Amino acid sequence: MASRTDLAYTVIDGGSITTPKGFKAGGLHCGLKKTTRHDLGAIVCEVPAAAAGVYTLNQVQAAPLKVTKESVGEAGTLRAVLVNSGNANACTGAQGEEDAYRMRDDFAAQLGVTPHQVAVASTGVIGETLKMDRVSSGMAELPARLAATPDAADDFCQAILTTDLVEKSVCVALPIGGKTVHIAGAAKGSGMIHPNMATMLGFVTTDAAIGSEPLAALLRQATDVTFNMITVDGDTSTNDMLLAMASGLAGNEALSEAHPDYAAFASALIYVCEVLAKAIARDGEGATKLVEVKVRGARSDASARAIAKTVIGSSLVKSAVFGADANWGRIIAAVGRAGEPIDPETIDIRIGAIVTLEQSRPVAFDEEAALAYLKGDTVEIHVDLHVGEGEAVAWGCDLTYDYVRINAAYRT
Amino acid sequence: MASRTDLAYTVIDGGSITTPKGFKAGGLHCGLKKTTRHDLGAIVCEVPAAAAGVYTLNQVQAAPLKVTKESVGEAGTLRAVLVNSGNANACTGAQGEEDAYRMRDDFAAQLGVTPHQVAVASTGVIGETLKMDRVSSGMAELPARLAATPDAADDFCQAILTTDLVEKSVCVALPIGGKTVHIAGAAKGSGMIHPNMATMLGFVTTDAAIGSEPLAALLRQATDVTFNMITVDGDTSTNDMLLAMASGLAGNEALSEAHPDYAAFASALIYVCEVLAKAIARDGEGATKLVEVKVRGARSDASARAIAKTVIGSSLVKSAVFGADANWGRIIAAVGRAGEPIDPETIDIRIGAIVTLEQSRPVAFDEEAALAYLKGDTVEIHVDLHVGEGEAVAWGCDLTYDYVRINAAYRT
Numbered sequence A, B: 001m002a003s004r005t006d007l008a009y010t011v012i013d014g015g016s017i018t019t020p021k022g023f024k025a026g027g028l029h030c031g032l033k034k035t036t037r038h039d040l041g042a043i044v045c046e047v048p049a050a051a052a053g054v055y056t057l058n059q060v061q062a063a064p065l066k067v068t069k070e071s072v073g074e075a076g077t078l079r080a081v082l083v084n085s086g087n088a089n090a091c092t093g094a095q096g097e098e099d100a101y102r103m104r105d106d107f108a109a110q111l112g113v114t115p116h117q118v119a120v121a122s123t124g125v126i127g128e129t130l131k132m133d134r135v136s137s138g139m140a141e142l143p144a145r146l147a148a149t150p151d152a153a154d155d156f157c158q159a160i161l162t163t164d165l166v167e168k169s170v171c172v173a174l175p176i177g178g179k180t181v182h183i184a185g186a187a188k189g190s191g192m193i194h195p196n197m198a199t200m201l202g203f204v205t206t207d208a209a210i211g212s213e214p215l216a217a218l219l220r221q222a223t224d225v226t227f228n229m230i231t232v233d234g235d236t237s238t239n240d241m242l243l244a245m246a247s248g249l250a251g252n253e254a255l256s257e258a259h260p261d262y263a264a265f266a267s268a269l270i271y272v273c274e275v276l277a278k279a280i281a282r283d284g285e286g287a288t289k290l291v292e293v294k295v296r297g298a299r300s301d302a303s304a305r306a307i308a309k310t311v312i313g314s315s316l317v318k319s320a321v322f323g324a325d326a327n328w329g330r331i332i333a334a335v336g337r338a339g340e341p342i343d344p345e346t347i348d349i350r351i352g353a354i355v356t357l358e359q360s361r362p363v364a365f366d367e368e369a370a371l372a373y374l375k376g377d378t379v380e381i382h383v384d385l386h387v388g389e390g391e392a393v394a395w396g397c398d399l400t401y402d403y404v405r406i407n408a409a410y411r412t
Helices: A063-075 A093-111 A132-145 A150-159 A212-225 A262-282 A301-313 A315-322 A328-336 A367-374 A401-408 B063-075 B093-111 B132-145 B150-159 B212-225 B262-282 B301-313 B315-322 B328-336 B367-374 B401-408
Strands: A023-028 A040-055 A077-087 A118-125 A168-176 A179-188 A201-206 A241-246 A290-298 A348-351 A354-358 A378-384 A390-397 B023-028 B040-055 B077-087 B118-125 B168-176 B179-188 B201-206 B241-246 B290-298 B348-351 B354-358 B378-384 B390-397
Touching (some): A040 A150, A040 A201, A040 A212, A063 A093, A077 A201, A093 A118, A093 A132, A150 A179, A168 A262, A179 A262, A201 A262, A290 A315, A301 A315, A301 A378, A301 A390, A315 B401, A348 A367, B040 B063, B040 B132, B040 B150, B040 B212, B063 B093, B077 B132, B077 B150, B077 B201, B118 B241, B150 B168, B150 B179, B168 B262, B179 B262, B262 B290, B290 B301, B301 B315, B315 B328
Parallel strands (some): A077 A118, A201 A241, B077 B118
Antiparallel strands (some): A023 A040, A168 A179, A179 A201, A290 A390, B023 B040, B040 B241, B348 B354, B348 B378
16 A cells, blocks of 8 residues: 655555564465355464454454453463454354364464464354364464465465455554564455444554553554444444554563653554555445545534544445435435534535535535546545534445345355 | 224225315426426315424424424414425525425415415425426416315325335224224335434324324324334435324314323324335335334333344345345344344344244254245344343335435436
8 A cells, every 4th residue: 555654654565464573474265265265364473462452342242252352351462363254153152152262272272372372253154153174174284374474464364355355454664762663454344344343353463562451542542543433334243353463572662651652653553553444445345436534623523423424324425426426415414314413504515625515505516527536436525514623534435236236145 | 005904993995195084185297307207296274284293303404394393383283285306405595495485485375374374395306496486387286286086195195206116195094982083194205214203204184183282292102113113224314204284174072192082093193104104115215125123022112123223224134135135144233233232142033934043043944935035025024132021113125236226326
């Protein structure tokens, strides 16, 4: 993804989750997916990495969530995370839990680490038990495939995908107290995307020295303005999980709130999460474009977030964007039903640079120019409410024939 | 619609909004729609009818809402309601308000009644001012078209449609204190349907004698379990309005809570609203079938309603129904994210008669039978939570290619 050097961090072109010191990754096809795409992968750290997780708030949670929460909660460190796609291991009862524990314990044994130093994650179909013979064969082969190379990182990124079309990965570097620290991330997500406190699957690696508590705080803060601000279809998954692992091998003095570079690290972490979140939105099931809704002038940031998420989640707005129709009426209707304090007479709406509504009054605009803009691969919708200073950005995608096609035929 | 005589009321086949004594209706094409379908209609009562309204909770409200609230609020009676389709008269500023008042005042003058005895309603595109010359020509011609015939009622029903495919109307009769009372209704709605305290446009006529206050109370009660329980796309309109008018010409002793037939009247009114609400859901934009979600065993009825609406609103569930895929995983995922108290281990899910989940464990089922059932024109989804006695029913439709086609090209 594009290079950005105007900030305190530098985007590393070609960087990956194995760029931070201490991390290897890998992936292979063990047979859970019907295609030949990889479906089993792992990230392994050569030292115990400080770890933090954010998980779905769906009350129905998949078995691997329980196991991973237990592992991360145990000591706040992880040596590895094992991920399968093709099967969510959700609503699979006692058998599902047994399988998730067996994935954790067997992989830990192969790596020669204790079970609670391994996290597990699954994504795919709900309600089918795992083909554990295939997972076991894959696990046996996986350690030999682990490497700190871009290719091995790509193998991992492919292994976590379901209906995604593209792999999603990013890496940045920044100076922390004179040492170079890297933060990298990989994610998957295309359908059942409406994260609530977490997202589908996201993995962040860093070689920064940082304890698991400040890491958890920063991860939650970053999640609130990135993964929690995207939606593909309004459906919150049973398997959402974002895990961060910090190896500490960059050699910096451990980061805490008192550290002078704490804010710089936080901002770089937000950037990494934002790139991944936007990549998930752009790769939403059936999507042809990324939609970015920017709300300002709300009573508070929280209010702006609620309004931005209502607009980005509107099926009518999403369909209009697909049809390249500058239908601002659907945008203002969504703003009005968000349940947040607004003044219905003071709303401005801009689509890209095209002003369509000022102080809630339609503005004549160039339909040809609007059509041309809406046919692009990124559409920005700006809403200014003029009732306060709150602002927020949300990301989503258009609603297309392909979304229906993909989801009308997913399971069968 | 089908005859039902097992209840305290009888469905009148061929009945319409002009069956209750005192009402005439009519409709014509004045040129607001590009097609030749009617786009201007009215219901007129020969006496002042007790009136009550329920309106959208969207904070952005169209001009006719303001005018109608003023009319209904003035004396609690109405002589007429004038409706146009093809233009919502929403976000049209001072000009829009002026136009809505002019519709009310001019039509009142033609009928020889006072302005506040006329309500107005609009539906269609947001943000364009009304072509008032066309509306005026139509209004001049309309009084001569009004009649108490089924054909005239049909003309009205057609005049209020937008992307709807079918007209929606129902009529019942019941004895009230020895007199025969009729309740009839007409409605429209196909897109931007996620009513919050009201629905798109609904009109109920009755010849019962009832004051505007008990009528308003019963209308709100009926709305909560009917129109407020349907969703097509999760978008609440700026123009939602449900109006009831009672002529009193049935000659019954005025209905109040103390009247022995009050409950029978309430139940007949709920039936009328339910028929119309289900008809809107079945005629949802692009829909190929009606989906009915029945939740029981929730902590409370309110909780059951929230869960039922979350399931019926899930794009993933809706796509699966379109694809005739018995994808109960998406149903339980929606139940889990509804934010209501559940026990994730005690959920039963049944699709029609086919049990797919018992106590949150998958049950092997006949995929062929499920496919055959899901290909029908009505799909029932039953969820039993086993945590209480609360229950609710919600109605919606499937998400199809046609929904996207219709909404990707609506305005342009």
